[in-house]
Amino acid sequence: MTQQQIQPPRGMNDITPAQIAAWQRLESVARDLFASYGYQEIRVPIVEHTALFKRSIGEYTDIVQKEMFTFEDPGGDSLTLRPEATAGIVRAMISNGLLHNQRQRVWCAGPMFRHEKPQRGRFRQFHQLDVEAFGYPGPDIDAELILMSARLLQRLGVQRVQLNLNSLGTPQSRRAYREKLVAYFSAHRDRLDADSLRRLEGNPLRILDSKNPDLQDLIAAAPVLTEYLDDVSCRHFEGLQRYLDAAGLQYVLNPRLVRGLDFYSHTVFEWVTSELGSQGAVCSGGRYDGLVSQLGGEATPAVGWALGQERIVELLRVQHGETPAYAPDVYVVIAGERAQAEGLTLVERLRDDLPDVYIETNCGGGSFKSQLRRADKSGARFAVILGDAETERRVAGLKSLRVEAPQAEASWDALADELRRRLHA
Secondary structure (H helix, E strand, O other): OOOOOOOOOOOOOOOOOOOHHHHHHHHHHHHHHHHHOOOEEOOOOOEEEHHHHHHHHOOOOHHHHHHOOEEEOOOOOEEEEOOOOHHHHHHHHHHOOOOOOOOEEEEEEEEEEOOOOOEOOEOOEEEEEEEEEEOOOOHHHHHHHHHHHHHHHHHHOOOOOEEEEEEOOOHHHHHHHHHHHHHHHHOOHHHOOHHHHHHHHHOHHHHHHOOOHHHHHHHHOOOOHHHHOOHHHHHHHHHHHHHHHHHOOOOEEOOOOOOOOOOOEEEEEEEEOOOOOOOOEEEEEEEOOOHHHHOOOOOOOEEEEEEEHHHHHHHHHHHHOOOOOOOOOEEEEEEOHHHHHHHHHHHHHHHHHOOOOOEEEOOOOOOHHHHHHHHHHHOOOEEEEEEHHHHHHOEEEEEEOOOOOOOEEEEHHHHHHHHHHHHOO
């Protein structure tokens, strides 16, 4: 009896070879761009002590209260699959002494985990590119990070996205605003839904981010955070806008833009699209000057952003179609006992001589006809054909697979040069 198939956990998806080309292109473009700006890669664990996220993200956030994958290990420690990358990167900075009299620009990539209701653009395992800068107090680094995100989207070919910008101000100005906001929503408790009532007690700014249509007029009439910014906050925000204006980057000031994590202050921003349904944010970030000291390090200014890889890949698919899958440059057809005995050695010599050429070798046997069908299906431009007769004479057939041309022949010693010439013709 056939056993029942085991499916992946809900909201955790495979990325198949047919889909991977878009992911690899995104990661390759990002890696090169980050390096060009002087950002170095850091890799941190996907599992951290639960206390790290409670202290950084905040006890009253939806993430901590409802969405984290938390478990007890055999030693009795409470561990959590990371729901976001910033806290782990800050922890790594402190643990490894990387902030003592130093400034750091770093980036990382990898999976994050939140127990949410899966939908388009929102999954329980999702992947992010994350960029952070530590030790830079002024708005110039905020501008650099935003401009870098704009350049990444441009290089990828992402279109029709809008940059939303806001300031959460200093903790002092934010506290003053928080009091006004609590008073306002408390006066309308009878209109709040269950989520908003819960947020009112712990994280009232998150009410502004509610998607409940019944609350939108109430939220629209709420006090505006930017009206409560102190002088320090205003100078920082105005400085950031001057940098972006000078660079010619268009943005929209959105006083309702808040972040779901408690550690943000000053600058917050979001790149959004209307082409992915309700999950419109594709890249979000901001400044979090208090987080390093909150997690036990010395007070250090910090700012960063995270980009959702699934959402960018889907947006590129919507706007440009599927990314072409991997295809070899050359497919090697090998048929016959002697050809099989010596063919792989010949192919390895070709790889030595042509390190930048993708060569796929037929394995598993098959007739010449079936192997040529595989060669054509692979997408290769040329087939190298090797049978016993060719092996005896130390030659190989060369067949063009994409344009009409007569089949040629080359000696083994000249094969690499002939392939190089044809591939660059």
